[in-house]
Each structure stands twice: as structure tokens, then as C-alpha cells.
Amino acid sequence: MSEIRTGRQRYYTIFSHFYDFFIKIHSGSHGAETRQFLVDAAQTVRGRHIRILDICCGTGSVILAFAKKYPEALVTGYDFSGGMLRKAKQKDGENRVAFVLGDAARLSYADDCFDIVCCSHALYELKGQVRIQALAEMKRVVKPDGLVFIMEHEVPRHPLIKILFHIRMLMMGSSDAREFVEQDLQPYEKLFTKVALSHTPSGKSKLITCQKS
Numbered sequence: 001m002s003e004i005r006t007g008r009q010r011y012y013t014i015f016s017h018f019y020d021f022f023i024k025i026h027s028g029s030h031g032a033e034t035r036q037f038l039v040d041a042a043q044t045v046r047g048r049h050i051r052i053l054d055i056c057c058g059t060g061s062v063i064l065a066f067a068k069k070y071p072e073a074l075v076t077g078y079d080f081s082g083g084m085l086r087k088a089k090q091k092d093g094e095n096r097v098a099f100v101l102g103d104a105a106r107l108s109y110a111d112d113c114f115d116i117v118c119c120s121h122a123l124y125e126l127k128g129q130v131r132i133q134a135l136a137e138m139k140r141v142v143k144p145d146g147l148v149f150i151m152e153h154e155v156p157r158h159p160l161i162k163i164l165f166h167i168r169m170l171m172m173g174s175s176d177a178r179e180f181v182e183q184d185l186q187p188y189e190k191l192f193t194k195v196a197l198s199h200t201p202s203g204k205s206k207l208i209t210c211q212k213s
């Protein structure tokens with residue numbers, strides 16, 4: 001994949017320059033708490049040399065938290081924005097994470113090869129068909145006894161934030177993002193055998209845990 005292929009990739013690469021700052025303003029102290037909630041939920045997966053894949057990893061905050069928690073795991077961050085990956089690499093002082101450029105709808109991995117696959121605050125931003133393909137790909141690459149974790153925003157409650165959320169999604173062509181976020185478990189139950197829902201302590205995000213067998 002060439003680094004800048006679509007307008008969407010260009011958008012994210014520009015966004016990468018102020019993404020972490022934006023998240024700091026947007027989430028405040030809840031950002032770290034939300035990441036920790038996801039990483040802690042994964043501790044039911046046992047083993048030293050486990051393989052972890054973070055789809056749409058952005059600037060790497062989640063996969064770097066996994067790398068810290070699992071010092072012997074093989075950790076990979078996957079994203080289609082070269083700019084986001086460059087920022088992520090800069091944060092990975094110990095070179096622990098393999099950062100891979102690629103499309104979430106076509107993962108460059110064999111079936112059944114990861115113990116943990118996660119995707120944080122990104123699925124809702126994908127266009128409808130890409131989102132469906134990305135979920136199917138996560139299912140394909142996770143091991144039968146592995147876990148897929150999807151972290152998503154709760155529907156914003158504040159009227160102004162709701163409007164801003166809507167405008168941003170319309171600009172990105174993800175006009176069904178709000179419906180997707182509101183759907184709770186339906187999109188996951190269509191694909192996975194077992195699905196569980198939990199909520200972060202701040203109530204701003206939810207975590208969907210999926211098993212394929």
C-alpha cells in the first residue's frame with residue numbers, strides 16, 4: 001500500500017500532528033483510565049509469548065500500554081496512516097512494537113494467529129462496508145480461544161457534543177456512525193459466538209469482548 005492512497009488517509013495523517021493533544025483535551029484524565037480498562041480486561045488471556053494486534057492503532061497509546069503490561073508478548077500496531085504510525089514509533093523508545101501500515105479491511109496475516117486483537121475508538125469512524133470487513137478480518141485472525149476487544153464511545157449526551165459528533169462523522173462519510181454507536185451489541189452478535197459488554201468507570205466508553213468459538 002502506498003503511504004498516501006486516499007483522502008481519508010491524508011486526513012488522518014494531518015490529524016496525527018495534533019491527535020494526542022486533541023485526545024488530552026477531549027478525554028482529560030479519562031484517557032489513561034480507558035486504556036487501562038481495556039488492557040486489564042485482556043488479562044484473562046494467559047501465556048508469556050502471546051501475540052497482540054491493535055487494529056487502527058493511531059498514535060499507539062493502546063498497543064504501548066499492552067507492550068508494558070506484557071513484556072514478552074509479540075505486539076503489533078496496525079494502521080493505514082503513515083503519519084499516525086510515525087507518531088506511534090516516536091513514543092516507542094524501546095522499539096517494542098512492530099508498527100505495520102495496512103488497511104483494516106484486508107489484514108496481512110494468516111487465520112487464527114493472534115491471542116488478542118483490539119480496536120479502540122476507531123470502528124465507528126470507518127465507512128459501513130469497511131467496518132463490516134474489518135470486523136470479519138479481526139475474527140479471522142484471532143485464535144479460536146483468543147479474544148477480540150472493541151472499545152467504542154458511548155453516544156454523547158451533551159447536545160452540543162452530539163451535534164459536533166454528527167458533523168464530524170458526516171464530513172468523513174461515516175454517516176451511519178451514530179446508529180452504529182447506538183446499536184450496542186447487534187453488529188458483533190451477527191459475527192461472534194460469544195459477546196459481552198462492559199462500561200468504563202467514567203461512562204464515556206464501552207468495551208465489547210468477542211469470542212469466535
Ligand SMILES: C[S@@+](CC[C@H](N)C(=O)[O-])C[C@H]1O[C@@H](n2cnc3c(N)ncnc32)[C@H](O)[C@@H]1O
Pocket residue numbers: 012055056057058059060061062078079080081084102103104105119120121122125126130
Ligand atoms: C480515532 S483514531 C483511533 C486511534 C487509536 N486506536 C486510539 O484509540 O487512540 C482512528 C484511527 O483509525 C485509522 N484508520 C481509519 N480507517 C482505517 C482503515 N481502513 N485501515 C486502517 N486504519 C484505519 C486512522 O488512521 C486512525 O489512526
